Amino acid sequence: MPRGVDSLDEVINPFVLYAGIALGAVGVLLALPRKGVNPQIVGAVIALGALGLVLVGLGVRAQASGQLPNIYFYLFSAIALGGSLRVITHKRPVYAALYFILTILASAGLYLLLSAEFMAFALIIVYAGAILITYLFVIMLATEAPSEERLEALSDYDLNAREPLLAAGVGFVLLAGLTSMLFSGSVRLPDAETVLAGRNGDEVLIHLPARVEKALLDAGLIQEGEVVARNEVGEGLIDPQARTVTVVPAGSVGLENARQVDFPEGYGAKNVESLAYDFLHRHPGNVEMAGVILLMAMLGAVVLSRRRVEMDEQAKARMSGHLNLEDSP
Amino acid sequence: MMGFMTSLLAQSGYPTPMGVLTLDHYLVVSAIMFTLGLIGFITRRNLIIMFLCTEMMFQAAGIALIAGSRFWLNHTGQSFVVFVLTVAAAEAAMALALVVLLFRRRDSLNADEWSEMKG
Numbered sequence: 001m002p003r004g005v006d007s008l009d010e011v012i013n014p015f016v017l018y019a020g021i022a023l024g025a026v027g028v029l030l031a032l033p034r035k036g037v038n039p040q041i042v043g044a045v046i047a048l049g050a051l052g053l054v055l056v057g058l059g060v061r062a063q064a065s066g067q068l069p070n071i072y073f074y075l076f077s078a079i080a081l082g083g084s085l086r087v088i089t090h091k092r093p094v095y096a097a098l099y100f101i102l103t104i105l106a107s108a109g110l111y112l113l114l115s116a117e118f119m120a121f122a123l124i125i126v127y128a129g130a131i132l133i134t135y136l137f138v139i140m141l142a143t144e145a146p147s148e149e150r151l152e153a154l155s156d157y158d159l160n161a162r163e164p165l166l167a168a169g170v171g172f173v174l175l176a177g178l179t180s181m182l183f184s185g186s187v188r189l190p191d192a193e194t195v196l197a198g199r200n201g202d203e204v205l206i207h208l209p210a211r212v213e214k215a216l217l218d219a220g221l222i223q224e225g226e227v228v229a230r231n232e233v234g235e236g237l238i239d240p241q242a243r244t245v246t247v248v249p250a251g252s253v254g255l256e257n258a259r260q261v262d263f264p265e266g267y268g269a270k271n272v273e274s275l276a277y278d279f280l281h282r283h284p285g286n287v288e289m290a291g292v293i294l295l296m297a298m299l300g301a302v303v304l305s306r307r308r309v310e311m312d313e314q315a316k317a318r319m320s321g322h323l324n325l326e327d328s329p
Numbered sequence: 330m331m332g333f334m335t336s337l338l339a340q341s342g343y344p345t346p347m348g349v350l351t352l353d354h355y356l357v358v359s360a361i362m363f364t365l366g367l368i369g370f371i372t373r374r375n376l377i378i379m380f381l382c383t384e385m386m387f388q389a390a391g392i393a394l395i396a397g398s399r400f401w402l403n404h405t406g407q408s409f410v411v412f413v414l415t416v417a418a419a420e421a422a423m424a425l426a427l428v429v430l431l432f433r434r435r436d437s438l439n440a441d442e443w444s445e446m447k448g
Contacts, residue, residue: 006384013349021369032368054361058353058357059354062353062354063352065350067347067349068351069354069355073355077358080362081358081364081365084365087381088372088378088382090370097381100385105390107388111392116398116407118406119411123391123414125416130416131418135425136420138428139377142429143438155375155439156439157441158374158378162371164372167367167371167372168388170371171368171371175361176364179357182357189420210401265388265438275408278405278407278408279408279411281362282408283408286412289412294418297418300422301422301423304423305429
């Protein structure tokens with residue numbers, strides 16, 4: 001049974017945590033690009049070793065209390081974090097963007113493990129399919145043309161990291177602060193009963209009495225001729241917290257012959273249904289706000305690129321002038 | 330060893346309460362990804378990679394939100410990630426339009442080229 005955690009020591013051995021973070025800082029520092037001697041592979045190995053150390057340290061305590069995450073968690077998080085390390089250390093922007101796609105796909109895997117199917121697919125479609133393609137186009141548009149003799153040449157600013165020591169130090173001190181604050185019980189997390197009392201995923205079923213009826217029939221919990229009781233606006237008398245349904249004989253008025261039936265084992269609303277319900281029922285204003293944000297971004301992009309079009313048209317006028325002179329007999 | 334493997338593969342089916350320690354695993358991954366994004370934003374000089382790193386920080390926030398949503402068994406965290414995606418898409422459109430403009434001006438993606446803007 002999960003309970004609140006009170007101190008860092010209950011989650012991970014503090015020595016393992018801070019040793020892992022220090023080791024990770026050294027690894028990232030070595031992996032950042034710089035001129036001259038460049039031990040990028042050594043740095044990457046050290047950083048991944050540090051990640052493994054922290055995850056094993058977490059796993060030891062989690063196994064002791066039976067709360068170990070799924071094995072795919074380790075797979076996907078290793079891919080995601082290895083990909084993000086490569087994003088910040090690769091010298092060529094195109095490869096950095098491709099490694100970011102890898103990170104996105106692994107994060108989508110983590111979302112699936114957390115039973116957020118809709119968001120996992122939305123992530124792949126929106127991020128990997130739209131945003132990253134835009135990035136790749138811009139990398140194509142905004143790259144200095146390589147000269148004839150040095151096709152493989154990289155620009156100077158891609159080869160040299162700015163302040164790698166300071167950045168790695170500050171970044172990993174931030175990470176140490178974040179993790180110790182998370183684990184040291186500055187916020188006491190609720191136990192399973194409180195969590196179950198706050199769950200809202202099945203509330204959408206109140207509006208879908210016919211579906212609940214069919215599930216109950218299929219599970220053999222009600223007979224033909226029994227229906228889910230409905231109130232005057234057609235909502236089912238369903239208690240999503242207690243996971244019970246009130247059923248009445250078909251055609252009866254009132255609740256004299258009503259009885260309570262439990263949900264079938266493992267039955268619940270689907271992720272897309274409950275997410276859509278949460279989205280449109282609880283936060284309708286936010287949907288409008290998201291629309292305004294996207295509209296503003298679209299207007300901004302149009303305004304920014306208008307200048308480019310004007311420049312292009314001047315250039316075009318010059319070009320067409322040339323052509324006309326040459327073409328006219 | 331077999332018991333270890335079965336406990337690793339045991340989570341499936343209808344969502345049941347997730348342990349606090351399992352939640353911590355996801356939060357650690359999210360914190361590490363955020364830190365990597367931050368380090369990349371500070372150290373890299375290429376404007377496009379700097380914006381990629383901000384997207385990575387958005388992504389880390391998304392993992393933390395989804396893990397919280399799974400832990401509390403409600404969908405508020407998931408619907409919040411929709412807005413993270415919205416803001417990321419809006420930011421990418423604007424930032425990349427700016428990057429193309431800046432590149433046409435100076436013929437370089439080096440962020441230090443624009444250091445006179447620090448005022």
